[in-house]
Amino acid sequence: MSARILNKRQLAPEITLLDVEAPRIQRRWRAGQFIIIRPLEHSERIPLTIVDSCAERQSITMVIQAVGKTTREAVALEPGESLCDLVGPLGEPAEICTGERVLCMAGGVGVAELLPVARAYKEAGNTVVALCGARSDSYRILDEELRACCDELHWATDDGTFGFHGNVVQLLLSLAGPRSFAEGHVIGPIPMMKAAAEATREWGLKLHASLNPIMIDGTGMCGGCRVTVGGQVRFACVDGPCFDAHKVDFDEMTRRTRAYRDLEQIALQHDCRIGLGR
């Protein structure tokens, strides 16, 4: 169904928050689940994590980094306009333990996707330590919201303009070690998730990673989203998107997410030629 945009807010350069009307999804979603949208009639279908919801307005929140054609189409829409299609909630909810000291790690737009998981951990009575990474101070997002649900929130910036100077995995290594945490969740760019998994392999930590492979239908119908976890092929859209970070074949996933890089360039050039590009 199409979904009306109620609110739009720029969180950082290229990162936009949208609240959209979606009463059924608002009632049913759990942390870790996602939706698929098609901003315009002829857009691609893209998955987006559900970040938050509001019962009063019967809306859900998504945070979009405008990096490609479809995400740009989405953030170009204004409140009052509608996303052409929105379907969900998709995927399995994140596994949330109780009464533990838990690690939450995210980088880039993943920080927004981490928010509902951090909240769910907190609500389940865990002590939540969040480590978040951004390119630079101006790229830090949802600081206030995270602070409200985390016992500790640490930032790392690539250029050192705020908090720790370096990336989140370096920050993690500076703050913690084996047995610091019982469980954790990591969301972000693949290299960061991979590095987090590598760094904590011997820590006795159960680390969940929210994967973001290429998806089409998001209903388990095409297999395009397949990932290898512990030597087994899984469909991220229905079996995931959260999997044991220590078992995910991140190298394969990296290759598969790059499968259309060259063709995406062709599409962008095409749009420039006919004047659609920005």
Added chain:
Amino acid sequence: MAAEPPRYKPNPKLPRQALPLLDPDKRRRAADEVALGFSAEQAQAEAMRCLQCRKPVCVEACPLHIDIKRFISRIALGDWQGAHDVISEQSPFPGVCGRVCQHELFCENACVVGKKWDPVAIGSLERFAADHARLRMKELADSYPKPTGKKVALVGSGPASLIAAYDLVRLNYRVTVFEALHQLGGVMAYGIPNFRLPREILHEEIARLQNMGVEFVPDFIVGRTATLEDLFEEGYEAVFIGTGAGLPYLMGIPGENLIGVYTANEFLTRVNLMEAYKFPESPTPVRVGRHTIVVGGGNSAMDAARWAVRLGSDVTILYRRGRAELKARLEEIDHAEEEGVRFEFLAAPVALHGDENGYVREMECIRMELGEPDDSGRRAPVPIPGSEFRIPAETVIAAIGQAPNPTLQKATPQLMTKRGKIVINEWGETSLPHVFAGGDVVRGGSTVILAMKDGRAAARAIHEALSRERQPQEEVKA
């Protein structure tokens, strides 16, 4: 209905009219429909071949029991509209079925003319009647009063649900069809290529239901967006599950996750539903290299192979059995060959090999021979040791079958299933009261017409269940 005597003399000895086809060279670069349809003269000539049997076995053989004899007589008399009206008594989808139904297995297989000569081209005549009624579709639908009765929910918008919708709305039920994808039609929208089933035809025939008062809700996954229980709470009094068999089987060989390796579902969804054949005008790409190998022998294999040809690839279909065992529609196999698709029979993939960047480059295969008959009664293919060989492949498409879509079942554990398929009784009812099912989700991969047969049977059972005088349920107060 009383049989009308034909007012012309049938002539079964006339040769069966050949369906005009788009030139194979023209097909290779376009998504245009391949089968062009009969001209009026051809249709009339072909209709004259029908014997107008006293006991029309073709009607019996048609799973929808379309009055084939009567609609053909209308065509013979030049009354196209009348022919369409006759078909409409049973089916609102002659444009679809005239193109994709396996007539050779049903009506044309039963056709008495076929005992001695070629059977009457019933499928092409059905299509002819449909193509000449396209302009009347709106008017036809509007002649029905809008439904006011009880609410029935149909899950999935494939052929099973669509025919159930047609039958139920005519019985005055308020019908809602919930579809997971953004487009309606099930496999007919995401699987079957436009060059076999132009989307205007599908959309028009679905729009006819819409105009009759059937409500369609896309982007709605039952089991996720709402549960089965939610639907009953929202006032639906019966639910039909026609969610199809969309879960693709994987080959389970090394290298399957290399770039350029697709399931037929992904490949076809990209090309049909997301219109990747128009890339970069349409934003979803598909990767088709110089050599494409399609693994499998059913309709999906033919469709994927024929699309790959149109996207400029050199295409081979690799099938572990022989030609006689191919499961696709005969016409599709012929058309694939005309378009230059090569067949490699009695061979199966063993492994895929890629380059350092993870792109598939080669398929390693093994020769097979046919051994003893298996469960399906067909001779089982057995690998011949030491017969491995390699072929270049930059695109590999696995079209080796599908299992039922599991989403609804997962969210409804009380629903009885057997190896993923929903179990139903002889009336099409599942283990849950007032929940019915049919089509591929019950049968596994099947055909459009059998899905429709199930949808029709379920509609009848739903009508019986809901029109039965039921004891009003006393609400127990605590």
